[in-house]
């Protein structure tokens with residue numbers, strides 16, 4: 001098992017996959033990791049749609065121009081934000097909380113030797129509506145991210161993003 005820091009600094013968006021399926025044990029770890037995220041007032045305002053059906057993956061890849069890599073992924077997760085279950089019923093809390101769950105999912109994928117990429121659904125209403133139509137997501141649920149997952153084809157190369165100038169000590 002990789003250390004936490006090995007995973008954090010190794011994770012990168014993976015957009016090319018081989019066809020190996022995700023095992024049941026891997027799904028268990030991925031989804032438990034996602035749901036371990038913090039959330040405002042511990043409301044956990046998220047739901048996850050696990051997709052491993054080839055036709056559904058291809059349909060989404062065909063209709064989502066920034067998620068074409070799903071056509072070669074063996075699986076994907078749509079991370080949904082559920083405002084009705086969020087703190088104060090607010091969309092903003094639901095989106096923040098579901099985003100944390102999504103990051104946990106990305107990190108868990110890397111820790112398992114898998115690769116994944118967050119592709120935006122929210123806040124692009126056209127893309128949200130594609131996901132709603134293809135996956136039967138209700139109107140009051142926000143499809144946040146479509147995350148293709150699989151074994152990376154080739155090396156994963158993380159970017160070095162550390163910029164000391166972005167750190168303000170004490171005050172801006």
Ligand SMILES: Cc1cc2nc3c(=O)[nH]c(=O)nc-3n(C[C@H](O)[C@H](O)[C@H](O)COP(=O)(O)O)c2cc1C
Pocket residue numbers: 011012013014015066067117118119120158159
């Ligand atoms: C909110 C959000 C939306 C994104 N949308 C897309 C997308 O639609 N398609 C895509 O290929 N990558 C998408 N990405 C991935 C980013 O391009 C990627 O995280 C960024 O370039 C940094 O690279 P890294 O993930 O390898 O560190 C998105 C990432 C985030 C956080």
